[in-house]
Each structure stands twice: as C-alpha cells, then as structure tokens.
Amino acid sequence: MAEKLDKHILKNGMVVLGEPMETVASAAFGFMLPAGAALLPTGCCGAGSVIADWIFRGAGDKNSRQLSDALDGLGLHRASSVSSSHITIGAVMEADNLTEALDLYADVILEGKLEEEQFELAKQLAIDEVLALDDDPRQKVMLKLKEQFYPPPWGRSTIGEIEELKTLTAEKTRQIIKDNFNLSQTILAVAGKYDFNTICRQMEDLFETDPLVHHNPAERRAARDTGQRTTKADKYTHLNNDGAQVHIALCTETVKPTDEDYYNARVAVSVLSGGMSARLFTEVREKRGLCYAIAARYHSLKYAASIMCYAGTTPEKGQETFDVITEQFNRLGEGISKEEIERAKVGLKASLILQSESSSSRAGGIGNDYYMLGRVRSLDEIKSKIEQTSVDSVLSFLRNNKFKDFTVVTIGPKEIKRKKKKATEATENTEKDK
C-alpha cells in the first residue's frame, strides 16, 4: 500500500523494497528470511525460535555481548518474529543510524558465530517459551487452532514442540540455517526516512558477494504438500485446563489475498467484527454480556486463508457464546444493510491510512505484500478496491462461499457441544492437558 515504492533486485535475487515517508525521522527495516516454521525439516518444530535467538549471540568480529552493545548503542528497538513462512529480523531506530544497523544485521545473517555453548542457552529458552504457553491459554488456543486448520506443514506451531526441541542439535540447526538463509528468496523491506541509493549500494556490497545462493526446495516442497491436503477440517479439539475461563477459538476457510473476491471477504469480516457496532461485538458482548474479549479477523498464509475468531468466557456461558458466534457467521450471508457495509468500508480505509504513519508498520506491510502477491499494492489501489465493494458483491461472495465447516479448539474447564450436521463429517478429539 505504498504511495511511492522503491524496489531493487540484487544479482543473487534478494529483493530490496522501500517506502519513503516524508514526515518521519525514524527508519524501520525487516529482513524476511525464508526459514519459517513450515519450511523447516520435519522433526525440528521450534528450530525457528532457537535460530532467531542464536544468530544474535555473536556475529562477525563481535561476541554476543559486543554485538548487543553495538545494537543498543544505536538505540535500536529490535523485533524478531517467526511465522510459518519466515524468520523476520528487524528494528526501528532514528534514521541516522540505519546504515550502521544494516551492517550489523548483515553480519547476523551471513556471519553468525553459531557457537555450541550459546546454542544450548538459546534452545533452553525456546523450550521454556513452549512450557510457558500453558500459562497463556489465549495464545495457546490460537496456535492450536492454526495447527488444526492449516494443512501440514503450514499449521505447524511457530513456537515449537518440546519433544522436537529436545532432540535438536547445534549441528542440525547450523545446517538448517545454511539451507534456509537463502538470499535469492530473502526480502529486505525498509520504510521511513532513508536514501534508497545508499541502501542498494550497501546491500550489493554486503550480500552480492556472498555465495549463499542455492536452490532451496523447502517452500516448493511445502506448497506441494499443501496441494495434497485440504483445509476444510470440521474438527473439534478440547484441552482441559482448570482456569477461570473457557477460551474458544474457531475458524473457517475463506479466499486468499490473490483471489478476486479478497476485498469482499475483508469487508464481510469487517461487518462481522470490524468495529464496536459490528455483529459479533453487538450480539455476544453488548446484548448478552457473554464475553469481554470477542473478535474475528481475516488471517492468511500464502497458500490458504481463514476467518479466525476468539472468545473467552466463564465455563457456564461457553455453550451460549459458541452458539451465538456460529449463528452470526451463518447468518451473515442472509442479508447485510447498506449502512453496515459503509461502516465496514470506512473502517478498513481509515485503518490503512492510520497505519501508513508508522514506519515499522509500513516496513512489515510492504514486505508481506511482496511475499504474498509478488508486488506491493498502492494505497490508492487498495482504497479503490474497497470502494468497489457493495452490499450485492459481498452478499454474492458469501452465497458462493458459504461457511461450511468450522475447526474449533477450546481450552478450559468445560467442553462445548457442536450441532452435528452429518455424523460422518465431524471428528471429535479431546486431549487431556494438565
């Protein structure tokens, strides 16, 4: 959604994107490395978390402490994340420090020390993070939902699995880094105040001489696997936990960002859960007082997309909450008023523009667009596509794409019951947890 987009492709295929922002004094960047959870070898779930930590424990001529001191000395606010497709490492800072920061990050990517002793610490922290998930049922229920809904390997936990982390070795992880830090599929996205020429020359110097260009079949393999499985799992999983609430997560399949109905889907989700006058908030919270937290959102990976919903409620209200939510999903296609569509459209357009003021949110946005679509959409294009949607187009989309199946996960003291459609279609799965 850039207003102006800078783009340069290095000889090795690495893509450098930039969105200049006139009114800011900051710059943000993110290197999207094709080493997300779905692209890692089987049996290594959680290696992404270990890698995102390990690579910062010393690089180039600096040990762990010196590297961290150098980054802090630039006043960097670091952000690392692991998604199903990428490990993204980046930062936001005052623009004057961008060049030095990029130098240090190039060291992290190309010249990590990757010492054995540091590996064990990074691995222990990754294991502890997985253990700590049990104390955060709200996050856990969404991870579990993605795992149940998206076909393997795309649904894999981005945090990790304890048993697989325990068997991970430094040698194996070094190999994963070597195979997956593939520059030909790496995207660097920068936004804010910068000079694009300077960045391009710097990236050429840092990355074009590196031999790390090789064929990495991981993404193609993962995509092929997806083609063999479908996401339409009508499935219920319950995890027992003696907490205060039952945490309900559900999702259903929808169109991907490349689909011509993408904007109809986004507007439909906004009618369901865009603002406080949207249907879920009104019916579940305002009219019935069933929940404090209730929201649905559009979620997409490159090869599949869904509408995901979360609600947390006390156990005795769990059933009614679930029933009202699914009823609202199912009734959406029956009719939508013109006012609802207008509010949804205004909300989507306003949030686009409000986000466009933040350099870190823009760097993330253009990188993600490029990965998903192979290009970056302009702000005007998105606005105009949202503008083109109407009551008729959204309803016709909903009628042609009925919410047939829901994947449901609950964590809490009490299960919910689903209305059975046909006995053969649904599967029930109760895991005992703690």
Next chain:
Amino acid sequence: MEFKKITLANGLVVIGEINKSAKSAAMGFFVKTGSRDETRQINGVSHFLEHMLFKGTENRSAFEVNEAFDRTGAQFNAFTSEENTVFYAAVLPEYFVEVTELWIELMRPALRDEDFNIEKAVIKEEIAMYKDLPSFDVMDRCRSLYFDGHPCGNSVLGSEESINNLTAEQMRDYFAKRYAPNNMVLACAGNFDWEQICSIAENSCSRWQKQTAERKLEKSPDSQKKRRVEKPNLVREHICLMSPAVSAQDQRRFAASLLGTIVGDDVGSRFFWELVDKALAETATMHFAAMDGTGAFCSYIRCSNEDMSGVLDIIRSVFRSLSESGITEDELKKAKNKTLSALVIKNELPIGRLTDLGFNWIYSQQHRSITDDIDAIKAVTVDDICSLIERLNPGKFTQFSIGPA
C-alpha cells in the same frame, strides 16, 4: 508543532499540539480518577464507569454510540489505571470534529440501570480473563501487597465481590464527584483546527458543573513483604517485585526511567545478561512506574519453579552491585540512546503524542515539547543515577509470586 491552551470558566482545560503535516489527528479526555480514588466498598467503579460511558446518553443508545464511532472509521477506546481514566480516538482529519463532539456528548452519560446490569456481566468476564493471565495477576497482587492497605494498591478491576455489590446509584454518585470539568483535560494532537475545537468545547462543555474533586496524597508505604500463592494449573513461576521510586512530578523521573532501562530493559540490561541470556529466566524486566505523588520500580520475572530461589539470589546480587558500584558511563549512554529513539518513534504518531501531552498536563499542569523531554534525558548523569540508587535502595523490595503447587 504549535502548542495551544484555553481554560473554560468551569475549569476545563483544553490543550492542543498542532502538526499540520500529520495524516491523522488524535484527541482524548484525561480524567484524573482511578482505583486509588475509590473506597473499598466501591472498588472497581472507575473502570466499570469507563465501560458505561460507551453505553450512551439521554439521546443515544449504546448501539447508536458504536455506530456513530464506526461511521468515522475512528480507532477509539478507553483505559483505566490506578489514577487516570482516558477516553481517546485517532481519526482522519475530516472526521476529527465529529469524533470530538461525540466524546464530549458521552462525557455526560445516561448511566441507565439496564445497561449497568448487562455490563456488570462483561466486567466479571474481564476479571476472569485476567485471572487466566498470571503475568497480569501477579502484578496486581504485588501492587496490593506493596501498598499494604494504601488506596494506591486498590485493584483497577475490583473483585468479583465488589463488582457484585456495586449499585448504579453508587456509580452515579462517584461520577458526579469525579467527572467534574476541573478534574479533567481535553487534549488534541496532530492535524486539526484549533479554533474550531475551542468553540465546540466552549459551546458544549461550559454547562458542566465545577466540583471539589480532590485526591489524598498521603505518604504511601512499601511493605517489603514477601508472599507466594500456588495455582495448580500453572506451569511456570511468575514473580513480581516492587520498590519505591520518585513521583511523576519529580525532576528525577528521567533518571529513574533510565535506571529502569539499565536494570531491566528486555534486551541488553543487567537482568537480561544475568538471567535471560543465561536461560535462567525466559523473561526478566524492570520498569519505572511514575504515579501522582509517588512512584515505584516494578519487575516481572518468569522462570521455572526449581530455579526460583537461584533467580532471586541473582536479582539480589544485581541490586547489591548497583548499590556498591553504581552504573557505568557506557550503560547510561546505551540506555539514553534506546530511550531517545523510543521517544522520537512514539511521538511520530498523533496518538502517541497525545498520551504524553495529556499526562504531562494531568501530572504537572505543564506543556513539555518533545525537545524538552529529549534535553532532560540527555542531561542525566551517572552521578544522578547513583544518588538515586543510594536514596531508593531498589534491593529492598516487596515480592509476590504465583506458581505451580
């Protein structure tokens, strides 16, 4: 950026910082009331009242309020702390007047019994939700242990019991006393028309009645008590530590904030190197919480139950080394760089600028430009921080932990 201010006859202060190059504008009502202004009987009323303001006025139902906000595409919400309740919106400039008028209208809510009863269920759900978030729960309980009966230790949410017993009448009384124009500030930041906002405020807010709305600022204790609670469904140990710091009005707050970063920033701090880097705790942070007339350092540490006593030994040794050897120039320089860049980045967005603008006025009745804050941070010396450590002795902390049986 240009600063503007007017005060209405009834005491309502309207302030604005205009930035015509921004793509959006943000506004908020900062009401100087929170859980520390409550008695035990009505604990939770400030936060409950914050919810009730969305429930409409004599002329507008709750749904009509939500519709009106959503028609503007505003990002709007509210939050309540121990001492403030803030209602805000960020919006495109063309909707700024509409959203400001809407919030002005909502500041005189209907507080209907039927809305009160439905919302009570939502509040109880929110209380239940936070019970399932031990990282929040432990901070809440530690604050109460630290303040040891002082109102600053009151829970923002209240308890299920206090919320069950609360009546709409008690809430209306509290509203009448605390939501007086002389106990709140209307702040605006970003791309908006100042003259227009002034005339709207004068026309619509002048009839609000001035009240005596005071806050008792008696000295708050720090109990230094230690307590642990077991919860069988938990896996990790969640630890909160609190010790005294300076207040939001104290000039030394900039030094206190830098000390928080040196000791407990999430990366590169003393806690980080001693605990997180060594994989003894997956999280170990400390920050400075400035309050009205008081202040505290708050730490949160998450680790395994088996490692807890070793982790606490290390924390004590971190504080001991601070007392004995102070901090280095290099540590201070890094902390300043991180703090300064965070300040610049936050203030690039009108919604980020709004919070500093509003809180500076609430606490000190003064406007501080971003440059004022940058200069104050740059001026802090190693000696300033060392004398703060000597005076405050952060090693003498109150400790609360929640963990598995």
